[in-house]
Amino acid sequence: MAFVLGAHFSPMTCKVVNNTHAHADDAAYIRRAVDLSEKSAGFTSPHPNFGCVIATSTGKVAGEGYLYAQGTKPAEVLAVEACGERCRGATAYLNLEPGDCHGDHTAVSALVQAGITRAVVGIRHPLQHLRGKAVCALRSQGLQVDVLGEDLQSKVMEEARKSCLIVNAPLIHRACSRVPFSVLKYAMTLDGKIAASSGHAAWISSKMSRNRVFELRGRSDAIIVGGNTVRKDNPRLTARHGSGHMPMRIVLSQTMNLPEEANLWDVSEASTIVVTQRGARRNFQKYLASKGVEVVELDILNSRDVMEYFHDRGYLSILWECGGTLAASAISSGVIHKVFAFVAPKIIGGKNAPTPVGELGMVEMSQALDLIDVGYEQIGPDMLISGFLQPVPDLMPVIPSEDETFAIDPTVTPYESSIISFYKTWDPYGAFSNFSPHPIQMPDRDDNYVTWSSVEHYYQAQKFAGVNDPAAQDCVEKIKAMRSPEEAARVGRSMQRQHSDLVRSDWESMKIDVMYRALKCKFSIYPHLNSMLLSTAGSVLVEASPHDLFWGGGREGEGLNYLGRLLMQLRSEFLGESSTSTENTCSAL
Numbered sequence: 001m002a003f004v005l006g007a008h009f010s011p012m013t014c015k016v017v018n019n020t021h022a023h024a025d026d027a028a029y030i031r032r033a034v035d036l037s038e039k040s041a042g043f044t045s046p047h048p049n050f051g052c053v054i055a056t057s058t059g060k061v062a063g064e065g066y067l068y069a070q071g072t073k074p075a076e077v078l079a080v081e082a083c084g085e086r087c088r089g090a091t092a093y094l095n096l097e098p099g100d101c102h103g104d105h106t107a108v109s110a111l112v113q114a115g116i117t118r119a120v121v122g123i124r125h126p127l128q129h130l131r132g133k134a135v136c137a138l139r140s141q142g143l144q145v146d147v148l149g150e151d152l153q154s155k156v157m158e159e160a161r162k163s164c165l166i167v168n169a170p171l172i173h174r175a176c177s178r179v180p181f182s183v184l185k186y187a188m189t190l191d192g193k194i195a196a197s198s199g200h201a202a203w204i205s206s207k208m209s210r211n212r213v214f215e216l217r218g219r220s221d222a223i224i225v226g227g228n229t230v231r232k233d234n235p236r237l238t239a240r241h242g243s244g245h246m247p248m249r250i251v252l253s254q255t256m257n258l259p260e261e262a263n264l265w266d267v268s269e270a271s272t273i274v275v276t277q278r279g280a281r282r283n284f285q286k287y288l289a290s291k292g293v294e295v296v297e298l299d300i301l302n303s304r305d306v307m308e309y310f311h312d313r314g315y316l317s318i319l320w321e322c323g324g325t326l327a328a329s330a331i332s333s334g335v336i337h338k339v340f341a342f343v344a345p346k347i348i349g350g351k352n353a354p355t356p357v358g359e360l361g362m363v364e365m366s367q368a369l370d371l372i373d374v375g376y377e378q379i380g381p382d383m384l385i386s387g388f389l390q391p392v393p394d395l396m397p398v399i400p401s402e403d404e405t406f407a408i409d410p411t412v413t414p415y416e417s418s419i420i421s422f423y424k425t426w427d428p429y430g431a432f433s434n435f436s437p438h439p440i441q442m443p444d445r446d447d448n449y450v451t452w453s454s455v456e457h458y459y460q461a462q463k464f465a466g467v468n469d470p471a472a473q474d475c476v477e478k479i480k481a482m483r484s485p486e487e488a489a490r491v492g493r494s495m496q497r498q499h500s501d502l503v504r505s506d507w508e509s510m511k512i513d514v515m516y517r518a519l520k521c522k523f524s525i526y527p528h529l530n531s532m533l534l535s536t537a538g539s540v541l542v543e544a545s546p547h548d549l550f551w552g553g554g555r556e557g558e559g560l561n562y563l564g565r566l567l568m569q570l571r572s573e574f575l576g577e578s579s580t581s582t583e584n585t586c587s588a589l
């Protein structure tokens with residue numbers, strides 16, 4: 001069983017501050033950190049939401065920041081930079097305990113070095129390998145750390161803590177229930193229909209409401225519909241916001257009785273996955289694959305298995321835009337956490353017109369599912385009613401016993417001793433990912449050292465480096481300037497697809513070497529990354545990317561795993577060097 005940092009916490013040692021004014025201020029700053037933490041929503045793929053507000057002893061906000069994307073500067077580092085000298089003696093407000101898994105330029109070191117004397121933390125990190133670590137590290141550096149609900153208890157604190165739970169609901173669900181956070185969204189008429197009896201549904205809600213849906217899509221890892229919705233609506237399911245994050249489009253179809261031509265099979269704008277039952281219409285599966293659509297076969301197509309599968313692929317949040325049949329199946333499987341219902345002031349009638357949720361088998365009103373934390377918002381002529389179907393799991397007691405930790409956080413299952421998988425930066429060994437926030441310095445063609453924000457930035461840009469065309473140089477500069485590794489990857493890949501003439505002619509033969517040199521730099525200049533890599537000796541390293549069959553290991557081990565291989569190669573080189581240097585030292589003695 002994994003050791004839980006701080007597992008010896010005892011309520012007896014907890015100092016409960018109970019000053020109403022101080023609480024109101026602390027709660028207000030925590031709420032501000034919560035609001036900040038959501039600012040990147042829609043621009044980047046969903047990630048743990050971090051916000052940080054630094055307030056001086058006179059109660060003035062001196063600096064703030066938020067995590068923009070996986071692999072970018074931590075919120076706390078940005079806030080400290082914005083605050084400068086005014087950090088000395090100030091208080092930092094964090095909605096979420098930092099996930100400082102990577103050691104340098106971390107929230108903890110930034111706050112300590114800046115001279116912050118107190119930190120107020122909304123909730124502890126829900127992922128077990130990170131929980132309690134930053135709080136403990138800050139305390140060991142002499143900061144006063146007050147955690148809401150532990151050190152600060154009052155009604156106003158409870159409300160602020162709740163907003164911290166809600167803003168990171170996807171992360172908390174990931175930690176507690178091994179499924180992504182799922183939102184069911186539908187548009188219905190005032191008489192409760194999601195389409196006319198004919199199945200026609202365009203449109204029930206107003207343009208303003210549909211624009212809100214595009215925003216919801218941009219905040220999601222994926223959009224799900226059932227096969228019948230594809231047949232009836234031929235949807236596009238894109239987030240029409242220009243250049244922001246584009247979610248994956250997922251179709252669940254048992255029969256695979258899907259049209260040959262459909263907007264979803266055009267994967268130039270967004271990718272599509274069709275999930276089906278093993279063996280269904282194999283020829284049609286091949287046809288879809290030829291169009292660039294990924295087909296996933298599961299033994300039985302039930303909503304829970306599908307969600308567990310997408311959890312394992314690293315998805316944090318999913319938007320269900322299906323009809324009532326699939327919605328009922330998802331609700332009864334217990335995988336829907338939140339509902340967004342757009343209600344339009346229209347009546348369509350129709351005894352057989354579809355409704356938002358099909359058969360749930362309930363016979364008495366007392367069995368109805370009550371929504372929690374219900375919100376009402378008018379959007380143009382429509383009313384948006386939202387609420388949670390299941391409460392966001394509360395991680396209190398925040399520092400559980402080891403047994404309790406295991407029960408609420410099944411992700412702690414220890415790795416197989418011989419295989420270490422890595423993918424998302426916030427997971428264990430996430431620092432091995434090319435999206436990890438470790439800038440590298442690499443020589444250019446004139447041997448001048450240039451700093452790149454991440455290995456991914458460098459790798460993507462090298463596709464166009466040295467090509468004798470100003471447009472190729474523009475590609476390099478554009479990728480270099482991207483704010484996050486995710487965006488660098490998106491731009492690099494799309495430029496490669498759209499302007500293959502700008503890609504260097506030797507790219508295919510050079511790309512492994514480019515990656516090797518970038519990784520060698522990363523694991524040489526960061527001692528803690530070097531130690532982490534060496535600590536995996538004896539294990540097989542696999543990049544658990546289901547999409548990338550060259551650098552990643554694929555869904556079922558069918559990928560070539562070149563990233564894992566290069567890391568293992570580097571590991572043995574570093575181990576060789578350290579044994580040589582030990583030998584040298586010994587011989588010198």
Ligand SMILES: NC(=O)C1=CN([C@@H]2O[C@H](COP(=O)(O)OP(=O)(O)OC[C@H]3O[C@@H](n4cnc5c(N)ncnc54)[C@H](OP(=O)(O)O)[C@@H]3O)[C@@H](O)[C@H]2O)C=CC1
Nearest residue numbers: 186187199201226227228229253254255322323324325329
């Ligand atoms: N107003 C709104 O917000 C919306 C309206 N609609 C409307 O709803 C209607 C379609 O609704 P509906 O028929 O419910 O369609 P759905 O497509 O949402 O759901 C049913 C289909 O999902 C697939 N499926 C996969 N797994 C399961 C499972 N475990 N349980 C149940 N179904 C599963 C099946 O596809 P297969 O048959 O291929 O095996 C099934 O036919 C259309 O008229 C559409 O216009 C749809 C979405 C939103």
Ligand SMILES: Nc1c(N[C@@H]2O[C@H](COP(=O)(O)O)[C@@H](O)[C@H]2O)[nH]c(=O)[nH]c1=O
Nearest residue numbers: 187201203204205233235236237238321
């Ligand atoms: N009819 C209806 C909705 N329908 C949903 O939107 C999908 C179409 O998306 P797209 O093709 O991307 O515009 C459709 O398949 C269904 O899931 N949504 C709404 O907000 N309001 C509406 O009135």
